[in-house]
Amino acid sequence: MRIGxxxxxxxxxxxxxxxxxxxxxxAEPERDQSGYRSYGVSHLETLQFVRHGRSLGMKxxxxxxxxxxxxxPDGDCSGVDALLDVQIKRVEEQIAAMGTLKEQLIALxxxxxxxxxxxxxxxxRSLNQAIQVRQCPCHREDKGTRAVTSPVKAHPPxx
Amino acid sequence: MRIGxxxxxxxxxxxxxxxxxxxxxxAEPERDQSGYRSYGVSHLETLQFVRHGRSLGMKxxxxxxxxxxxxxPDGDCSGVDALLDVQIKRVEEQIAAMGTLKEQLIALxxxxxxxxxxxxxxxxRSLNQAIQVRQCPCHREDKGTRAVTSPVKAHPPxx
DNA sequence: TCTTGACCCTGTAGTTGCTACAGGGTGTGC
DNA sequence: GCACACCCTGTAGCAACTACAGGGTCAAGA
Numbered sequence: 480m481r482i483g484x485x486x487x488x489x490x491x492x493x494x495x496x497x498x499x500x501x502x503x504x505x506a507e508p509e510r511d512q513s514g515y516r517s518y519g520v521s522h523l524e525t526l527q528f529v530r531h532g533r534s535l536g537m538k539x540x541x542x543x544x545x546x547x548x549x550x551x552p553d554g555d556c557s558g559v560d561a562l563l564d565v566q567i568k569r570v571e572e573q574i575a576a577m578g579t580l581k582e583q584l585i586a587l588x589x590x591x592x593x594x595x596x597x598x599x600x601x602x603x604r605s606l607n608q609a610i611q612v613r614q615c616p617c618h619r620e621d622k623g624t625r626a627v628t629s630p631v632k633a634h635p636p637x638x
Numbered sequence: 639m640r641i642g643x644x645x646x647x648x649x650x651x652x653x654x655x656x657x658x659x660x661x662x663x664x665a666e667p668e669r670d671q672s673g674y675r676s677y678g679v680s681h682l683e684t685l686q687f688v689r690h691g692r693s694l695g696m697k698x699x700x701x702x703x704x705x706x707x708x709x710x711p712d713g714d715c716s717g718v719d720a721l722l723d724v725q726i727k728r729v730e731e732q733i734a735a736m737g738t739l740k741e742q743l744i745a746l747x748x749x750x751x752x753x754x755x756x757x758x759x760x761x762x763r764s765l766n767q768a769i770q771v772r773q774c775p776c777h778r779e780d781k782g783t784r785a786v787t788s789p790v791k792a793h794p795p796x797x
Numbered sequence: 798t799c800t801t802g803a804c805c806c807t808g809t810a811g812t813t814g815c816t817a818c819a820g821g822g823t824g825t826g827c
Numbered sequence: 828g829c830a831c832a833c834c835c836t837g838t839a840g841c842a843a844c845t846a847c848a849g850g851g852t853c854a855a856g857a
Contacts, residue, residue: 481804481805482804482805483803483804483805492844492845493804493805494844494845494846495843495844495845497806497807498843498844498845502843513805513806513851513852513853514805514806514851514852515804515805515806515852516805516806528765528766531765532765533843535739535742535743535746536739536743538842538843539842539843540842545762545765548756548759548762549756549762549765549766551756552755552756552757552762553755553756553757554755554756555755555756556750556754556755556756556758556759556761556762559750559756559759559761559762560747560750560759560761563743563746563747563761564747566743567740567743567744567747570736570739570740570743571740573732573736574733574736574737574740577729577732577733577736578733580694580695580729581726581729581730581733583694584694584695584722584725584726584729585726587694587722588719588722588723588726591715591718591719595715596711596712596713596714596715597707597708597710597711597712597713597714597715597718598711598712599715600707600715600718600719602715602718602719602722603704603707603708603711603715603718606687606690606691606704606708607687607708640833640834641833641834642832642833642834651815651816652833652834653815653816653817654814654815654816656835656836657814657815657816661814672822672823672824672834672835673822673823673834673835674823674824674833674834674835675834675835692814697813697814698813698814
């Protein structure tokens with residue numbers, strides 16, 4: 480099948496497929512006489528594997544490792560376990576950080592008692608106060624134990 | 639104060655300060671006779687405001703808007719509200735997606751009954767099965783209602 | 798036969814929020 | 828005079844795509 484068909488089957492972009500090929504995640508397919516890529520079932524399977532990994536939040540480097548395991552079915556599977564453990568831990572940390580973040584945002588949102596001017600808005604007052612005296616939840620504690628700690632580094636907000 | 643001192647005070651990198659200047663988030667400071675940047679209190683405050691916004695998961699474009707509101711204290715504050723609402727909604731969506739993700743990962747992790755070869759590993763079997771028959775939790779339902787739906791697009795796993 | 802439109806190709810640049818150099822200048826203490 | 832910490836500009840890299848530009852191919856319809 481051609482690239483458009485393949486992409487449609489796994490519900491992703493044609494450009495993404497070419498990107499995976501460039502990155503070595505997808506084997507280079509044959510070409511037809513016009514130079515168009517011609518894919519077989521194994522390509523489809525690999526692509527599905529990759530997209531499945533991505534949907535589980537895995538990075539491409541990690542998926543590359545999984546593909547490696549897949550190509551060496553007689554190797555020790557402990558690497559597969561370890562990879563998933565890393566992933567689970569990462570997700571748990573993110574959930575915790577997000578929970579704190581949400582609380583802070585909701586607290587901040589509550590500061591706007593009624594719509595008025597920016598000057599009077601409790602949210603802006605809060606944000607500005609945080610600057611002056613570091614009294615907001617994010618800055619209250621000392622560096623090491625801040626709520627969503629130095630999060631800009633530790634877990635840069637996704638998106 | 640010089641850039642190193644400023645960066646230290648807000649606990650961020652010197653390069654980051656220069657980056658914010660380039661991006662127009664931080665006003666260009668005066669220079670001393672050697673061409674070194676020379677910052678005052680207002681720069682410190684703005685920088686703290688920016689970092690605080692980042693720690694709350696806001697994007698730089700959003701922080702830019704907040705800075706705008708800050709510079710127009712007599713404007714209508716409803717924009718401030720709206721910005722926070724967007725942020726809260728985003729965080730809530732992420733928390734929900736992460737929760738689903740975690741369940742899926744833990745289910746997958748449970749597939750590895752005992753350490754053996756990659757071929758025998760339940761995790762790899764599961765991942766491969768997902769390819770063949772789309773029976774894993776992520777692919778079981780139809781596109782529109784998939785668990786962590788086309789999530790690679792919708793909420794690309796945070797890096 | 799010509800044309801239209803959908804598809805394909807390569808190559809490069811943009812996105813976000815930094816981070817990390819390279820290659821140089823400045824300031825301070827000994 | 829020297830070492831060393833700090834500063835400067837400019838550019839490139841990261842992840843995982845996405846979005847062109849500028850061109851080729853193919854099949855259907857007039």
